[in-house]
Amino acid sequence: MRFLLGYGSCGIASGADSVLKSLESAFSGTEYFVEKVGCNGLCFAEPIVEVITDDNESILYGRLNGESASKFAEAIKKGELPLENRLSDEDMRFLNGQKRVVLSGCGKVNPESIDSYISFGGYSALKKALELGSEGIIEEIKKSGLRGRGGAGFPTYIKWQSAKNSQGEEKYIVCNADEGDPGAFMDRAVLEGDPHRVLEGMMISGVAVGAKTGIIYVRAEYPLAVKRLNKAIEEMRERKILGENIFGSNFSFDFYIMMGAGAFVCGEETALLASLGGNRGMPVTKPPFPAQKGFRGKPTNINNVETFANVSWIIENGGEAFAEMGTEGSKGTKVFALAGRVSRGGLVEVPMGLTINDIVFGICGGIKDGADIKAVQMGGPSGGCIPKNMLDTVIDYESIAKTGAIMGSGGMIVMDENTCMVDMAKFFMDFTSKESCGKCVPCRIGTTRMLEILQRIVDGNGEEEDIDTIVQLGESIKTGALCGLGNSAPNPVLTTVKYFRDEYEAHIKDKACPAKKCTALIEYRIIEDKCKGCSLCSKRCPVDAISGVVKSPFSIDSDKCVRCSQCFDSCKFGAIEIVSGKERE
Amino acid sequence: MMAKDFGYIDTILKKYNNPEESLIAVLQDVQGVDGYISRESVEYLTEKTGIPSSRIMGVASFYAGFRLKPVGKYRIMVCMGTACHVNGSQRIGDTVKRVLGIEEGDVTEDGLFSWEEVACLGCCSISPAMMINDTAYGNLTQEKVASIIEKIREEESK
Numbered sequence: 092m093r094f095l096l097g098y099g100s101c102g103i104a105s106g107a108d109s110v111l112k113s114l115e116s117a118f119s120g121t122e123y124f125v126e127k128v129g130c131n132g133l134c135f136a137e138p139i140v141e142v143i144t145d146d147n148e149s150i151l152y153g154r155l156n157g158e159s160a161s162k163f164a165e166a167i168k169k170g171e172l173p174l175e176n177r178l179s180d181e182d183m184r185f186l187n188g189q190k191r192v193v194l195s196g197c198g199k200v201n202p203e204s205i206d207s208y209i210s211f212g213g214y215s216a217l218k219k220a221l222e223l224g225s226e227g228i229i230e231e232i233k234k235s236g237l238r239g240r241g242g243a244g245f246p247t248y249i250k251w252q253s254a255k256n257s258q259g260e261e262k263y264i265v266c267n268a269d270e271g272d273p274g275a276f277m278d279r280a281v282l283e284g285d286p287h288r289v290l291e292g293m294m295i296s297g298v299a300v301g302a303k304t305g306i307i308y309v310r311a312e313y314p315l316a317v318k319r320l321n322k323a324i325e326e327m328r329e330r331k332i333l334g335e336n337i338f339g340s341n342f343s344f345d346f347y348i349m350m351g352a353g354a355f356v357c358g359e360e361t362a363l364l365a366s367l368g369g370n371r372g373m374p375v376t377k378p379p380f381p382a383q384k385g386f387r388g389k390p391t392n393i394n395n396v397e398t399f400a401n402v403s404w405i406i407e408n409g410g411e412a413f414a415e416m417g418t419e420g421s422k423g424t425k426v427f428a429l430a431g432r433v434s435r436g437g438l439v440e441v442p443m444g445l446t447i448n449d450i451v452f453g454i455c456g457g458i459k460d461g462a463d464i465k466a467v468q469m470g471g472p473s474g475g476c477i478p479k480n481m482l483d484t485v486i487d488y489e490s491i492a493k494t495g496a497i498m499g500s501g502g503m504i505v506m507d508e509n510t511c512m513v514d515m516a517k518f519f520m521d522f523t524s525k526e527s528c529g530k531c532v533p534c535r536i537g538t539t540r541m542l543e544i545l546q547r548i549v550d551g552n553g554e555e556e557d558i559d560t561i562v563q564l565g566e567s568i569k570t571g572a573l574c575g576l577g578n579s580a581p582n583p584v585l586t587t588v589k590y591f592r593d594e595y596e597a598h599i600k601d602k603a604c605p606a607k608k609c610t611a612l613i614e615y616r617i618i619e620d621k622c623k624g625c626s627l628c629s630k631r632c633p634v635d636a637i638s639g640v641v642k643s644p645f646s647i648d649s650d651k652c653v654r655c656s657q658c659f660d661s662c663k664f665g666a667i668e669i670v671s672g673k674e675r676e
Numbered sequence: 677m678m679a680k681d682f683g684y685i686d687t688i689l690k691k692y693n694n695p696e697e698s699l700i701a702v703l704q705d706v707q708g709v710d711g712y713i714s715r716e717s718v719e720y721l722t723e724k725t726g727i728p729s730s731r732i733m734g735v736a737s738f739y740a741g742f743r744l745k746p747v748g749k750y751r752i753m754v755c756m757g758t759a760c761h762v763n764g765s766q767r768i769g770d771t772v773k774r775v776l777g778i779e780e781g782d783v784t785e786d787g788l789f790s791w792e793e794v795a796c797l798g799c800c801s802i803s804p805a806m807m808i809n810d811t812a813y814g815n816l817t818q819e820k821v822a823s824i825i826e827k828i829r830e831e832e833s834k
């Protein structure tokens with residue numbers, strides 16, 4: 092019997108360490124031991140242990156803690172497979188409809204052991220690629236229809252071909268692992284859970300392009316991913332899968348890692364290259380493309396983590412098999428990170444062509460706490476909000492783009508009726524205006540002006556012409572900005588104006604926030620009939636804004652109130668209401 | 677004040693063949709020791725490598741990962757990612773600010789705490805989240821935040 096413990100950052104943050112301790116102490120002196128694996132994507136039920144029985148049956152146990160893990164281990168030692176903490180059928184629906192290519196090893200292989208990866212067929216694709224040779228590899232990638240998973244969806248084979256065609260002895264393969272979309276964690280999970288898969292993909296790209304060096308540009312905020320990549324590279328060197336004449340061929344390759352320093356704009360290729368060279372991450376105009384003049388001025392092929400993670404599967408199974416999955420223009424699968432107000436958040440990998448509804452409701456079980464869905468945000472600060480009535484949109488690059496959002500790298504944030512869309516737009520604009528590198532005027536000044544307008548709208552000082560002004564500004568930034576960050580920065584605002592104009596109007600004309608989120612436009616009040624005078628709210632209030640006599644209705648001093656919502660959240664009688672706009676009169 | 681011993685910077689510089697190209701890694705290492713990038717360390721780097729201090733400061737101030745001010749013994753990072761925002765991270769930040777009584781980026785008088793808002797920590801599934809040094813805390817409420825900080829204070833006053 093095997094025990095696989097999900098040991099990614101999110102698992103650890105949810106208490107995987109205390110589960111590990113309990114299991115290890117209970118199993119000491121027995122034949123059982125715990126294998127640490129990466130995140131299997133069922134983040135909603137962390138910490139998770141997967142039991143694989145001697146009959147190769149898989150049973151998942153979730154929401155464990157130190158105590159329940161000890162109980163579990165005791166039962167196992169007695170030869171039982173306990174029912175407690177077993178994931179329910181409802182929970183297991185999360186895996187239905189998923190097709191795992193990129194995530195096939197996550198939660199299965201031990202990310203800190205090259206033997207584990209090899210036992211799952213690792214590095215056999217590299218061997219095959221060495222036989223296929225450069226042309227053969229690019230042909231398979233072309234047949235597969237693989238497009239860049241970083242968000243823009245550029246055909247991968249064209250990039251590879253053009254880097255191959257560039258003259259020069261010295262070429263580079265760069266993996267963009269600077270996952271910057273605030274709300275996306277696919278790449279982290281793959282790097283933490285199956286680092287060799289990404290490295291193998293990069294090496295195959297190296298064979299195709301004729302490069303000898305791979306550089307992984309990874310976020311410093313992902314220390315566990317960095318640690319596991321380093322370990323993987325070290326083991327590869329020991330096994331001579333890295334170095335000179337790999338597998339007896341004339342192919343030589345080596346890796347090094349560079350940690351990013353926290354700049355969203357470095358997701359843009361030319362900014363990433365500037366950062367690799369020790370500079371401020373500022374983009375330059377293309378052409379020349381990195382494939383012609385990249386790192387150190389040499390031909391460089393840059394792909395995202397997920398793109399590389401698809402490569403070994405394609406080489407192993409053939410481009411045609413890959414192209415059988417997905418839609419006409421978008422082949423294969425896509426990994427999404429589901430978060431926000433969704434019941435079962437986590438990592439979902441599905442074939443292209445499913446609808447957003449299939450993911451949010453079919454796989455992830457809909458909205459938390461039974462609330463009503465309002466929108467799904469795709470593509471983060473470069474993407475947009477897709478409203479409820481359009482969630483039957485098919486997932487492929489073109490269909491998503493038609494809504495005004497973008498496929499993006501895979502962040503999918505689910506929003507319910509309590510999410511204010513103007514506030515969301517402001518949130519993203521705040522992010523991009525801070526992350527703008529400052530080089531070009533449309534982005535630097537444009538995003539700042541847009542943010543100022545949004546701020547005054549949520550503060551209740553919006554003017555009627557503001558909506559048209561932000562749309563006009565947004566369109567100008569889209570066309571005028573130098574790089575992808577600026578070109579896409581207005582998307583969150585433009586899509587929310589397009590689909591939720593009424594919310595903007597309510598903020599401006601009625602000074603009301605329909606979702607009751609914008610603090611300048613709301614007030615907390617006690618409903619006298621419901622208040623039992625228990626005084627809990629006044630104890631919770633951090634600013635002493637609530638007063639009253641026990642057993643009679645309390646009242647809130649709105650001038651003192653900081654709208655922290657602690658009274659509302661703690662009241663057991665539903666005696667506190669939030670009012671906005673006309674309700675305040 | 678006595679001149680600080682920058683021997684550790686010499687050791688760091690030895691690791692890199694081309695400190696100019698590896699400037700970001702060099703600064704990350706320096707910050708790893710000092711906790712932030714001080715003016716003195718920048719001047720020392722300039723002296724040793726010839727890289728103009730304007731260029732070093734240009735890089736250090738561009739990236740959010742570099743701090744130009746010291747941090748507390750406990751560095752609280754409140755996640756401001758999208759998932760956390762939707763789940764109420766603004767109030768988490770407000771609570772930290774209130775409990776510590778300092779503005780974002782500042783250090784408490786006893787040097788114990790500093791706090792900052794950060795872009796996504798990648799722990800979206802347990803949002804709202806924050807990190808204190810290397811430990812992540814998830815599914816936060818305002819009460820939980822206050823009690824986490826209180827616990828550290830108690831531990832420290834022992």
